[in-house]
Amino acid sequence: MTIRTARLLLRPLCLSDLNTVHEYACDLENTKYMLFLPNVSVQETENFLRSVEQEWQQEHPSAFEFAIVLDDVQIGAVSISLGEITNQGEIGWILNKKYWNYGYVSEAAKAVLDFAKNQLHLQRVIAQCDWRNIASARVMEKIGMQLIDEHG
Secondary structure (H helix, E strand, O other): OOEEOOOOEEEEOOHHHHHHHHHHHOOHHHHOOOOOOOOOOHHHHHHHHHHHHHHHOOOOOOEEEEEEEEOOEEEEEEEEEEOOOOOEEEEEEEEOHHHOOOOHHHHHHHHHHHHHHHOOOOOEEEOOOOOOOHHHHHHHHHOOOOOOOOOO
């Protein structure tokens, strides 16, 4: 399963992406707003990628983790996870800091949001970010998401 955008190829994230994924998954600056990162070992990243591959092989996956590929180089990932509530999912992303500020995440996230609505038939897609993560908040805005403050 692949998705093409103007500049990017989105394809299933897999074990062959180990080196490029680990490069950003172990970087403190790249992961400072992430809940389950940074990874402390290559083995941790490998275990994650093995679980991602297994999920892609399911008849009805509960998550779709796409590699963001630019000019044949995997530079990040964008995912849609299906919620326990029917027709609802959550989108998330990470991008190697070398590629920040070029609009790649917005482009990839918009494509996966379209996939979630048109292929998975999700009626509601949410995203979450740390309040200090201005860049992710801007991506959410750019792809048409609305802020809902659950604390106020």
